[in-house]
Amino acid sequence: MLVFIIRRFFQSIGVLLIMSLLVFLGVYAIGNPIDILISADATQIERARVIAAFGLDQPLWLQYWLFLKNAAAGDMGHSFVYGTSAMGLILERLPATLELAAAAILLSAVLGLPLGLWAGLRPGGIAGKTIMSLSILGFSLPTFWVGLMLIMLFAVKLGWLPTGGRGEVGMLFGVPLGFLTPDGLRHLLMPAFNLALFNIALIIRLTRAGAQEALTQDYVRFARAKGLRSRRIIGVHVLKNILIPIITVVALQFGSIIAFSIVTETIFAWPGVGKLLIDSIRVLDRPVIVAFLMLIVVMFILINLAVDILYSVLDPRVRLSEAQA
Incomplete structure (x- = not known):
């Protein structure tokens, strides 16, 4: 049973990596949260500041890498709306x-x-x-x-x-x-x-x-x-x-x-x-x-x-x- 559980553990890691990539790309593709979270009257400077605060100014591959790195440490990020975990x-x-x-x-x-x-x-x-x-x-x-x-x-x-x-x-x-x-x-x-x-x-x-x-x-x-x-x-x-x-x-x-x-x-x-x-x-x-x-x-x-x-x-x-x- 121990061998079975160990094998399943490594299989699960692979599944998690694949699903995390699909989920991350899928969520990224549905739209830009800045268009909803920031008022249309906001200046470009204000938009740039919020985008940088959320880390959305980084390339997509870097955003995904940072997500994996933080997720491995148990941090799934902070809500854009509530500002909490x-x-x-x-x-x-x-x-x-x-x-x-x-x-x-x-x-x-x-x-x-x-x-x-x-x-x-x-x-x-x-x-x-x-x-x-x-x-x-x-x-x-x-x-x-x-x-x-x-x-x-x-x-x-x-x-x-x-x-x-x-x-x-x-x-x-x-x-x-x-x-x-x-x-x-x-x-x-x-x-x-x-x-x-x-x-x-x-x-x-x-x-x-x-x-x-x-x-x-x-x-x-x-x-x-x-x-x-x-x-x-x-x-x-x-x-x-x-x-x-x-x-x-x-x-x-x-x-x-x-x-x-x-x-x-x-x-x-x-x-x-x-x-x-x-x-x-x-x-x-x-x-x-x-x-x-x-x-x-x-x-x-x-x-x-x-x-x-x-x-x-x-x-x-x-x-x-x-x-x-």
Whole structure:
């Protein structure tokens, strides 16, 4: 395992370098932040002073080299707008996004697994067909529309839940978390469900397909021939063998949820990194944009490593030496 982790570490360094170059060039190409941050009435001397202060007067290759040098030391630059550390701004709002993403993943697993199992074990029943039909809606309905409908129904019409915001938070090891308070939990429900809807549908279909395939395998037939109860067959033999692809999807979707939580955070005014990214793009705050995207890359790398290690735990037939191929 140690050899595998070391190899993955060096692979990750290469991925980070390539992605950092692509991200840096991409952010550089979308526009000049000086045109937004400086008033049109500013003199050329004032413009030149601000450009020099931000380091934008340097050649692009030198800007990238300085970025790599500072990033290696843990400095992702300072925000053009706020004047503070870009990574500090992100880490300040990251707990809110992580809480929302974790709630969405938990909701996806809690609803998706049992519904998918039910549909897979009883594919011809009315309930199974209904579940699969509803899962298509989960794939099809746009996130922004679902979010607006949730607000209209549960906040405006029924008045059960707040329209947006994070609400009151509690502290756990110095980290503010909304689910620790009743008010924070009420604020969390709608955005978490909105973010989880696609993943619920995805897990339902994966679980159904895996369950139907597992039921035809010899080890399930042998378990039935031994007289094992259906509950044990499903819980031990079927569910355990279909967890590997589901864990892969759930883990990768966790990173995707964080990366693409922008729409949900904007609709529900959730104070996370997604909303910060939107605000930064509007003013072309390059350090914040680059720091956010690089953080997402690192998270995906770590998630993939964790998934490979979990493979060997769940299924001894899967070796880490094979996972690296």
